[in-house]
Amino acid sequence: xxxxxxxxxxxxxxxxxxxxxxxxxxxxxxxxxxxxxxxxxxxxxxxxxxxxxxxxxxxxxxxxxxxxxxxxxxxxxxxxxxxxxxxxxxxxxxxxxxxx
Amino acid sequence: xxxxxxxxxxxxxxxxxxxxxxxxxxxxxxxxxxxxxxxxxxxxxxxxxxxxxxxxxxxxxxxxxxxxxxxxxxxxxxxxxxxxxxxxxxxxxxxxxxxxxxxxxxxxxxxxxxxxxxxxxxxxxxxxxxxxxxxxxxxxxxxxxxxxxxxxxxxxxxxxxxxxxxxxxxxxxxxxxxxxxxxxxxxxxxxxxxxxxxxxxxxxxxxxxxxxxxxxxxxxxxxxxxxxxxxxxxxxxxxxxxxxxxxxxxxxxxxxxxxxxxxxxxxxxxxxxxxxxxxxxxxxxxxxxxxxxxxxxxxxxxxxxxxxxxxxxxxxxxxxxxxxxxxxxxxxxxxxxxxx
Numbered sequence: 001x002x003x004x005x006x007x008x009x010x011x012x013x014x015x016x017x018x019x020x021x022x023x024x025x026x027x028x029x030x031x032x033x034x035x036x037x038x039x040x041x042x043x044x045x046x047x048x049x050x051x052x053x054x055x056x057x058x059x060x061x062x063x064x065x066x067x068x069x070x071x072x073x074x075x076x077x078x079x080x081x082x083x084x085x086x087x088x089x090x091x092x093x094x095x096x097x098x099x100x
Numbered sequence: 101x102x103x104x105x106x107x108x109x110x111x112x113x114x115x116x117x118x119x120x121x122x123x124x125x126x127x128x129x130x131x132x133x134x135x136x137x138x139x140x141x142x143x144x145x146x147x148x149x150x151x152x153x154x155x156x157x158x159x160x161x162x163x164x165x166x167x168x169x170x171x172x173x174x175x176x177x178x179x180x181x182x183x184x185x186x187x188x189x190x191x192x193x194x195x196x197x198x199x200x201x202x203x204x205x206x207x208x209x210x211x212x213x214x215x216x217x218x219x220x221x222x223x224x225x226x227x228x229x230x231x232x233x234x235x236x237x238x239x240x241x242x243x244x245x246x247x248x249x250x251x252x253x254x255x256x257x258x259x260x261x262x263x264x265x266x267x268x269x270x271x272x273x274x275x276x277x278x279x280x281x282x283x284x285x286x287x288x289x290x291x292x293x294x295x296x297x298x299x300x301x302x303x304x305x306x307x308x309x310x311x312x313x314x315x316x317x318x319x320x321x322x323x324x325x326x327x328x329x330x331x332x333x334x335x336x337x338x339x340x341x342x343x344x345x346x347x348x349x350x351x352x353x354x355x356x357x358x359x360x361x362x363x364x365x366x367x368x369x370x371x372x373x374x375x376x377x378x379x380x381x382x383x384x385x386x387x388x389x390x391x392x393x394x395x396x397x398x399x400x401x402x403x404x405x406x407x408x409x410x411x412x413x414x415x416x417x418x419x420x421x422x423x424x425x426x427x428x429x430x431x432x433x434x435x436x437x438x439x440x
Contacts, residue, residue, distance in 0.1 A: 006357075010231045011258065012249075012312070012325050013285075013363025014340060056265040056276055056284065057233040060358060079235070086169060090227065097245060099339075 003033075004064040005092040009078075011057040018096035036088040037065070042074065045085070049076035061089060158200045158211075159218040162189045165225040165240075172238060173222045188253045192221035192241060195259030202260070202295045203267070206385050207393055212266040219263070223253060232258055234265040248320055248339055255314040260295030264288040272400035279405045281362035286369035287396055293328060294385045304377040304384040310334065328374040331367025347371050349406070349439030368438050369409060376434040380427060391417045391431060410435040 001022040008015050022033060037043075042065060059078040064071060081089060115123050158179065164186070165173035177189050184190055196219040203209040210216045220238035229242025232252035239262050241252045252258055265288050268274055274284035289311050297307045312325030322335035331345035345367030346352055352368065353361045373392060377384035391413055399412035414431045421427040 008357040009359065009363065011233065011252070011261070011363075012231070013358055015357070053236065055233065055235055056288070057231065057262065059231065083169075094228075097247065 001068075002064075002066040003092070004062075004066075005096055006062040007059050007093065007096070008062075009058060009060040016093065016096045018092060020095060033091065036091055040082075040085045040088040042085075042088070043072060045074050045082075047072075047074060049074065049080040049082070051077055051080040055079050063088075063092065157216070158197055159216065160193055160196050160200075161218060161220045162192050163220065163222040164189065165222050167224055167227050169226055171222055171225075171235065171240065172220060173224075186223070188223040188241065188243070188251050191251075191253035192223050192239065192259070195253065195256050196221055196239065196263060198256060198299050199260045199263045199295050202298045202385075206294075206298065206389070209267075212263055213270045221253075223251075232262055234262045234269075236269065239263065239266075244315065244317075246317065248317060250315050250317055252315055255312055256299060257289075257292040257296040257311050257313075258315060259292075261288040261292030261311065264291040267291070268396065271397045272404065273402050274400060274404060275402045276362060277359040278362075279365070280403050281359045282365040283369055283400070283404060283406070283409055285362045285366035286373070287392065289326060289328060289366060289370055290373045290392060291389070294389050297383070298385055301383075303382055304374075304388070305381065307384070309374055326363075326367070326370070328370040329378075331371055345370075347438065368440070369406060372410075372434045372438045372440070375437055376430055379430045379434070387427060390420060391427065394420065406435075406440050410440045 003018075003020045003022060005018045005020070006015065007017075022030060025033065042063070055077075061076045061078065061081070062073060063076075064073040076085070115126075160177075160179050161175065162177040162184075163171075163173035164176045165171065176186070177184050177193055184193075200211060200219060203212075211219065222238060222240045223243075225240045225242050228245040230245045230249045230252075232239070232241045234240075239259070243251045265284070268284055268287060274280045274287070276284055292311060293307070293309060297304075308324075309329035310324030310327055313323060315325070316322045320335075320340065321337040322340060324334045326343070326345060327334040331347040332343050334343040334345070336342045344353065344364050346365065347367055348371075349368055353364045355361045355364070358364065373388060376391070377388040380387040394416040395409065395412040399416065400409060404412070410432070413435070414428060417425065417428040417431040
């Protein structure tokens with residue numbers, strides 16, 4: 001399983017990106033990530049989550065999960081994220097910030 | 101978008117003066133929603149005092165989200181309260197005060213809605229949240245991630261930028277995508293910078309024209325977040341990447357990210373403003389700022405493009421200083437120099 005995480009927008013307008021080979025994560029992180037994917041019900045989310053008014057300086061997210069030849073990309077603006085997605089987004093943001 | 105009101109504005113004004121609280125608010129919303137209201141603002145401000153919608157005094161409230169995503173959070177400082185032990189609370193309080201003072205003293209504007217609305221801020225939003233935003237009703241500030249960003253209340257131009265987004269909502273309401281979105285961002289950078297310059301009493305020549313120069317952690321290779329004078333030069337750092345802003349229309353960035361690059365292509369109108377400000381000289385809020393403010397409040401529309409912004413600022417300069425005035429010519433040249 002691969003996850004591609006991209007964040008754009010925000011006050012700084014800076015891009016944050018991470019590409020993760022999920023199976024190569026340490027076991028504890030792997031477990032946590034699977035938990036978060038389940039919790040967020042990622043595979044049942046609509047492909048676009050936009051708020052009716054686009055608000056200034058909010059983040060824009062693009063999360064792609066590639067698993068067994070299945071690819072799913074969810075694009076979401078920060079103010080349209082359902083609460084069950086917050087922990088996954090927080091985890092992916094922290095992963096993207098980790099020095100490589 | 102133009103609203104065609106069945107109820108004429110003179111009746112709405114009478115309701116505002118004489119109705120009960122509910123009726124006043126409803127009539128007021130209708131009045132201010134209509135296109136007429138932008139041109140009639142001077143008339144509205146002459147309405148009798150005692151319609152307590154109109155107040156000239158600051159009303160600030162600061163909340164603490166305590167690292168949650170719930171807004172507004174717990175009330176921690178009101179207008180009459182003493183300073184807090186929490187620096188973020190005081191910075192949000194002081195910064196929104198300085199922004200209010202700027203717009204009131206320079207342009208006679210009472211708060212971001214012209215009607216003395218309360219300025220609400222929430223601090224400590226989220227966990228290591230590296231952002232600040234205006235959510236349509238209030239300011240929200242994160243603490244930064246502690247590696248690249250410090251807390252976002254630490255910079256007056258950031259506070260001014262976010263509150264200007266609120267102001268824009270009540271004025272041109274520039275749509276947050278494409279060129280109109282870049283103009284929205286640019287006006288927020290412009291007036292955020294002017295709030296800072298006004299506070300520090302800096303002329304256009306003395307100012308550093310950097311947005312967010314105070315929110316980076318030590319060791320980050322960044323002059324600031326964006327440079328209005330030299331877009332594209334604010335940072336070049338292994339963690340941040342390189343400042344992607346263009347300084348000229350030939351380098352306009354076509355992208356689907358960030359609403360079509362609203363934080364990127366804002367570099368073009370930013371530089372136009374900077375060029376006008378340094379060429380006119382003196383305090384930038386007194387000349388270039390005045391031209392921009394008039395265009396923003398009276399002319400720009402939701403879907404305005406860069407070309408339209410040029411025409412409207414040139415038009416505003418002509419109205420304020422006269423046709424073919426030095427200021428009007430300089431406005432046209434500033435846009436021409438960035439390729440518009």
